[in-house]
Amino acid sequence: MDFRFSEEQEFFRKTIAExxxxxxxxxxxxxxxxxEFPWELWKEFSKLGYLxxxxxxxxxxxxxxKVTTMIFYEEITRGSVGFAQSVIMNMLMGTYFIHRFxxxxxxxxxxxxxxxxxxxxxxCFTEDQSGxxxxxxxxxxxRDGDGWVINGTKMWITNGPICDFCTVLASTDPxxxxxxxxxxxxxxxxxxxSTGQVLNKLGCRGTLTGExxxxxxxxxxxxxxxxxxxxxxxxxxxxxxxVRIMTAAMALGIARAAYDEALEFARKRVAFGNPxxxxxxxxxxxxxxxxxxxxxxLLMYHAAWMLDxxxxxxxxxxxxxxxxxxxCQKVVDEATRIYGANGFAYEYAPQRxxxxxxxxxxxxxxxxxxKDFIGRLIIGKI
Amino acid sequence: MNIVVxxxxxxxxxxxxxxxxxxxxxxxxxxYTLNFFDSLAVEEALRxxxxxxxxKVTVVTLxxxxxxxxxxxxxxxxxxxxxxxxxxxxxxGDEYVTAKxxxxxxxxxxxxLILCGREAFDDSSGAVGPLVAEFLGIPHITVAVKIEVSSxxxxxxxxxxxxxxxxxxxxxxxxxLSAQKGLNEPRVPPITGVMKAMRTEIKRLDLAALDLPATxxxxxxxxxxxxxxxxxxxxPPVKIVEGEVPDAVRELVKLLKEEAxxx
Amino acid sequence: MSAEVWVFxxxxxxxxxxxxxxxxGKGRExxxxxxxxxxxxxxxxxxxxxxxxxxxxADNVYQWDDPLLExxxxxxxxxxxxxxxxxxxxxxxxxxxxxxxxxxxPRLAGRLDTGIAVDCLNLAIGDDNLLVATKPLFGGKVLxxxxxxxxxPQIALVRPNTFPPPxxxxxxxxxxxxxxxxxxxxxxxxxxLEVVRAAKERLDLTEAEIIVTGGRGLKEPKNFRLLEDLxxxxxxxxxxxxxxxxxxxxxxxxxxxxSGKTVSPKLYFAIGLxxxxxxIMGMDTSNxxxxxNKDPRAPIFQYADxxxxxxxxxxxxxxxxxxKRELAKG
Numbered sequence: 001m002d003f004r005f006s007e008e009q010e011f012f013r014k015t016i017a018e019x020x021x022x023x024x025x026x027x028x029x030x031x032x033x034x035x036e037f038p039w040e041l042w043k044e045f046s047k048l049g050y051l052x053x054x055x056x057x058x059x060x061x062x063x064x065x066k067v068t069t070m071i072f073y074e075e076i077t078r079g080s081v082g083f084a085q086s087v088i089m090n091m092l093m094g095t096y097f098i099h100r101f102x103x104x105x106x107x108x109x110x111x112x113x114x115x116x117x118x119x120x121x122x123x124c125f126t127e128d129q130s131g132x133x134x135x136x137x138x139x140x141x142x143r144d145g146d147g148w149v150i151n152g153t154k155m156w157i158t159n160g161p162i163c164d165f166c167t168v169l170a171s172t173d174p175x176x177x178x179x180x181x182x183x184x185x186x187x188x189x190x191x192x193x194s195t196g197q198v199l200n201k202l203g204c205r206g207t208l209t210g211e212x213x214x215x216x217x218x219x220x221x222x223x224x225x226x227x228x229x230x231x232x233x234x235x236x237x238x239x240x241x242x243v244r245i246m247t248a249a250m251a252l253g254i255a256r257a258a259y260d261e262a263l264e265f266a267r268k269r270v271a272f273g274n275p276x277x278x279x280x281x282x283x284x285x286x287x288x289x290x291x292x293x294x295x296x297x298l299l300m301y302h303a304a305w306m307l308d309x310x311x312x313x314x315x316x317x318x319x320x321x322x323x324x325x326x327x328c329q330k331v332v333d334e335a336t337r338i339y340g341a342n343g344f345a346y347e348y349a350p351q352r353x354x355x356x357x358x359x360x361x362x363x364x365x366x367x368x369x370x371k372d373f374i375g376r377l378i379i380g381k382i
Numbered sequence: 383m384n385i386v387v388x389x390x391x392x393x394x395x396x397x398x399x400x401x402x403x404x405x406x407x408x409x410x411x412x413x414y415t416l417n418f419f420d421s422l423a424v425e426e427a428l429r430x431x432x433x434x435x436x437x438k439v440t441v442v443t444l445x446x447x448x449x450x451x452x453x454x455x456x457x458x459x460x461x462x463x464x465x466x467x468x469x470x471x472x473x474x475g476d477e478y479v480t481a482k483x484x485x486x487x488x489x490x491x492x493x494x495l496i497l498c499g500r501e502a503f504d505d506s507s508g509a510v511g512p513l514v515a516e517f518l519g520i521p522h523i524t525v526a527v528k529i530e531v532s533s534x535x536x537x538x539x540x541x542x543x544x545x546x547x548x549x550x551x552x553x554x555x556x557x558x559l560s561a562q563k564g565l566n567e568p569r570v571p572p573i574t575g576v577m578k579a580m581r582t583e584i585k586r587l588d589l590a591a592l593d594l595p596a597t598x599x600x601x602x603x604x605x606x607x608x609x610x611x612x613x614x615x616x617x618p619p620v621k622i623v624e625g626e627v628p629d630a631v632r633e634l635v636k637l638l639k640e641e642a643x644x645x
Numbered sequence: 646m647s648a649e650v651w652v653f654x655x656x657x658x659x660x661x662x663x664x665x666x667x668x669x670g671k672g673r674e675x676x677x678x679x680x681x682x683x684x685x686x687x688x689x690x691x692x693x694x695x696x697x698x699x700x701x702x703a704d705n706v707y708q709w710d711d712p713l714l715e716x717x718x719x720x721x722x723x724x725x726x727x728x729x730x731x732x733x734x735x736x737x738x739x740x741x742x743x744x745x746x747x748x749x750x751p752r753l754a755g756r757l758d759t760g761i762a763v764d765c766l767n768l769a770i771g772d773d774n775l776l777v778a779t780k781p782l783f784g785g786k787v788l789x790x791x792x793x794x795x796x797x798p799q800i801a802l803v804r805p806n807t808f809p810p811p812x813x814x815x816x817x818x819x820x821x822x823x824x825x826x827x828x829x830x831x832x833x834x835x836x837x838l839e840v841v842r843a844a845k846e847r848l849d850l851t852e853a854e855i856i857v858t859g860g861r862g863l864k865e866p867k868n869f870r871l872l873e874d875l876x877x878x879x880x881x882x883x884x885x886x887x888x889x890x891x892x893x894x895x896x897x898x899x900x901x902x903x904s905g906k907t908v909s910p911k912l913y914f915a916i917g918l919x920x921x922x923x924x925i926m927g928m929d930t931s932n933x934x935x936x937x938n939k940d941p942r943a944p945i946f947q948y949a950d951x952x953x954x955x956x957x958x959x960x961x962x963x964x965x966x967x968x969k970r971e972l973a974k975g
Binding site: 393395397399401408410476477478481504505507510511512513515516517520522523525539542543547548549550552553554557605606608610612613614617618621627628634635638639640642643644645 | 657716717719720743744745747748749751752754755756758759760761762763764771777780781782783784785786787788789790791792793794795796804805806807809834835836837838839840841842852855879909911912932933935936941946947949950951952953954955956959960963964967968971972
Binding site for chain 2: 012015019022023049052053062
């Protein structure tokens with residue numbers, strides 16, 4: 001066993017942490033407050049090339065291993081969840097299907113600019129009536145000559161209101177349920193493709209999330225992203241572990257941001273003549289938070305390591321997400337308590353972490369669905 | 383234009399630093415970073431290289447494996463090569479021996495310019511730079527806030543900070559310059575730099591490669607030795623200056639001057 | 646004759662720097678303890694008056710007086726001092742930890758194959774009659790006592806204001822040695838083109854060495870004039886609390902605190918502010934904190950080193966005047 005990061009991973013972590021501290025942390029409160037997409041920061045940050053982390057070098061990427069990628073997700077989320085969410089969407093789900101199935105032309109048009117930050121990507125799963133229950137997807141794609149015509153409305157789309165292209169989940173055959181689902185590329189400017197309502201969210205503010213409307217959107221045949229029809233859900237399965245571990249990394253990032261604030265406060269805040277960090281009840285909180293965060297971190301990086309080794313990790317990835325997101329809830333809660341009444345005030349950061357933390361409970365599927373899934377894996381079909 | 387930059391990995395300013403019982407050693411929380419003034423030096427070297435249009439930037443440090451991070455950060459920013467003076471016998475020395483070893487390494491390199499930070503956060507003496515210049519027999523200018531290199535004339539014009547003003551000096555190459563706050567805004571390493579940094583081979587020089595006898599390195603060669611470490615006195619409770627306002631003000635100024643020594 | 650204790654007499658614009666006098670005082674104490682003579686090194690142009698002044702403190706004054714020395718040039722100073730040190734072999738050499746000394750003396754240590762301790766906060770004579778110098782590490786979080794066994798002189802650069810200036814004995818009994826300024830021009834590679842005496846530009850809060858921060862106790866934006874005046878005298882930067890910034894009295898850029906800037910200057914004045922934790926978290930690493938507030942129970946006093954309980958409108962003008970007077974003394 002070897003629980004260390006490699007020297008390279010350690011160096012990467014340190015470098016990205018310093019970049020986050022320098023470029024993102026100072027802007028986090030403002031991003032949250034304004035709830036506007038931070039274009040300036042986006043340009044400045046994407047210029048550095050980190051958005052290509054997981055893609056091959058020929059597309060401007062770094063071909064990084066999963067552990068390194070998770071280090072990145074954790075650190076950038078620690079800086080600002082609102083910003084991180086947009087970044088990660090461009091890096092992972094927003095571009096995954098184009099990289100995997102898209103034509104070279106499409107990659108030039110969409111993937112490479114997305115890696116450079118020149119285009120904003122997203123993926124559309126969720127609808128008003130379907131989240132984790134993908135079989136309930138009502139958006140349709142109907143074959144029409146040499147192309148496809150897409151109709152439907154997607155909801156909760158991260159980057160939706162500002163996206164340049166999106167990968168849309170649509171049913172080509174509603175009678176087949178999950179096996180009728182497929183992915184299609186739709187680019188901005190395609191007739192019938194428009195944005196709808198922009199959501200006003202509790203947390204992750206700064207990332208614009210909203211509705212995308214497909215009204216007789218006609219796309220060419222090559223915009224079907226897959227090897228064969230009906231395998232959309234299988235492809236989702238291929239990326240699911242990475243997405244779950246990523247969500248765990250984000251949860252840890254949020255937890256660490258809150259924890260760091262709380263630690264600083266506990267060392268500095270004086271009550272009854274002592275810094276509050278001298279009191280046992282406060283110390284107990286740190287003992288618990290630190291132990292639980294470490295447990296979550298081990299679960300998360302272990303799952304990422306399995307992914308790197310090609311070891312199946314469906315259960316481990318799901319457990320990492322389940323546990324890290326719950327630890328995240330606890331840590332942001334304790335951080336606001338340690339802050340006392342100040343934790344209730346908008347001018348201090350803990351309330352922001354407290355709000356942001358809610359997102360990881362639902363992002364990528366609810367905890368309830370996840371628990372059932374893990375339980376099913378353990379107990380088996382009985 | 384070949385530029386050597388002296389760098390150092392130092393504890394972050396927020397790292398906890400504690401004195402071991404008995405004062406024999408210092409324990410530092412594991413939060414290290416490239417010394418701030420050194421990052422200015424790296425940045426300046428890169429700018430000069432870019433402006434001149436040719437040459438290479440080599441980052442050099444003396445230390446343990448931990449110091450490799452400082453080198454990699456330099457490479458990530460854009461430095462071409464990295465050299466670690468790597469020998470257990472080199473560790474634990476003072477500014478004098480450290481500079482001697484660095485000079486010994488640089489002597490065998492091609493260089494037109496040496497840059498370093500004004501001082502390192504850990505010992506903050508700022509002595510290594512000028513000492514290296516001395517051992518190499520080249521001029522030096524400390525606390526530079528503006529550097530202009532003329533590669534044709536092989537000179538530098540340097541604006542340096544002094545109490546109550548500025549000085550402008552000119553020196554022939556090669557010269558050693560130390561970087562002061564205000565010199566530039568260090569760049570954030572791009573991912574291509576980080577990739578390069580992770581792959582770059584760190585050139586390692588031991589005592590033999592440096593052609594240094596063990597008696598002139600590390601603890602054995604140091605001119606200075608630490609008798610003991612101790613904590614500065616804790617911040618005492620506030621001293622409220624009593625009395626009528628004019629008297630209190632006079633007393634306060636006196637305290638700031640003579641007791642706190644801050645004005 | 647035993648090896649002397651030397652003090653580098655730094656002068657600027659024809660005046661001895663204050664730290665020089667402080668070190669002459671301390672140097673005398675060390676020399677007496679060692680039973681040796683105290684000498685001062687004086688370099689400059691037209692400095693014979695200063696040499697005379699130095700004889701009140703030192704037994705020997707080594708004086709180099711030449712137009713060449715009007716402006717500091719390390720290449721020239723180095724040659725002269727190292728030459729004399731080679732001849733006289735002093736055992737201790739003290740200088741103020743000024744820009745000039747930090748530029749010059751590390752290099753001298755190299756030339757003389759000896760050690761140097763910079764930014765010293767205390768000096769004492771220890772076992773074997775060695776100089777024990779106390780210097781700060783890690784931004785002052787730790788102090789180290791160091792000795793130099795293997796080289797002479799033992800060089801220490803001492804922070805200004807570390808030692809009290811000596812009281813004048815009256816009689817000037819020292820002897821001035823006028824030394825020839827002979828230098829090897831081949832060894833002078835630096836050229837000083839220009840020396841600009843200028844007031845420093847006002848630094849950003851995060852870089853400032855002294856900060857003067859005002860809170861809502863200032864009552865009105867125009868009253869920040871009082872802080873500006875104080876800052877002018879100190880070469881300080883003016884900060885503000887969040888309440889002040891939120892009220893639009895001062896720009897966002899001036900805000901010290903958790904959602905503003907985190908600062909750790911060497912001297913911090915907290916004026917008319919209560920010390921909300923928000924503010925404290927932005928400034929509590931300051932070296933020395935002075936609080937001025939009319940409420941003795943204001944939390945800021947818990948984080949301050951010095952405090953005046955009083956009306957800032959009465960205190961500030963007096964403080965500015967007093968500082969102006971003190972600083973004019975040099």
